[in-house]
Amino acid sequence: MSRKVDGVLVTGSAGLIGSESVRFYCERGDRVIGVDNDARRYFFGKPASTAWNRRLLERRYRNYRHENVDVRGGRGRAGQDSEVPQAYQRTLMEIAEPEAL
Ligand SMILES: NC(=O)c1ccc[n+]([C@@H]2O[C@H](COP(=O)([O-])OP(=O)(O)OC[C@H]3O[C@@H](n4cnc5c(N)ncnc54)[C@H](O)[C@@H]3O)[C@@H](O)[C@H]2O)c1
Numbered sequence: 704m705s706r707k708v709d710g711v712l713v714t715g716s717a718g719l720i721g722s723e724s725v726r727f728y729c730e731r732g733d734r735v736i737g738v739d740n741d742a743r744r745y746f747f748g749k750p751a752s753t754a755w756n757r758r759l760l761e762r763r764y765r766n767y768r769h770e771n772v773d774v775r776g777g778r779g780r781a782g783q784d785s786e787v788p789q790a791y792q793r794t795l796m797e798i799a800e801p802e803a804l
Pocket residue numbers: 714715716717718719720721738739740741742743744753772773774775
């Protein structure tokens with residue numbers, strides 16, 4: 704795959720597969736927005752958290768931005784109500800029409 708794109712949205716971006724995807728796209732120079740609400744911690748407890756991986760990505764790649772939102776919309780950090788629908792919509796719009804924001 705060699706096509707250059709304006710932005711890449713990676714869901715589950717702090718997880719095993721997602722974080723490797725982030726690395727792939729960031730290293731080829733794409734602007735990457737990752738969506739991950741650390742649901743693993745909510746479901747499986749602190750040892751299962753992927754927050755450490757999120758921090759690594761944020762530190763390493765200036766072209767990576769993290770959104771701590773639920774891909775399903777309607778909820779923010781797993782189990783808590785929040786303003787997620789608007790935040791997530793904005794993320795998608797940034798990728799589709801960055802100049803419009
Ligand atoms: N690991 C493998 O070998 C493998 C192989 C084939 C397919 N898959 C599939 O790829 C996907 C990811 O697998 P993985 O191994 O990277 O899992 P993972 O648990 O390491 O990562 C999943 C990430 O998604 C996040 N997440 C979960 N629900 C979320 C939600 N509602 N909103 C936002 N973020 C959420 C978690 O916090 C976690 O960081 C899964 O669907 C899995 O079935 C994995």
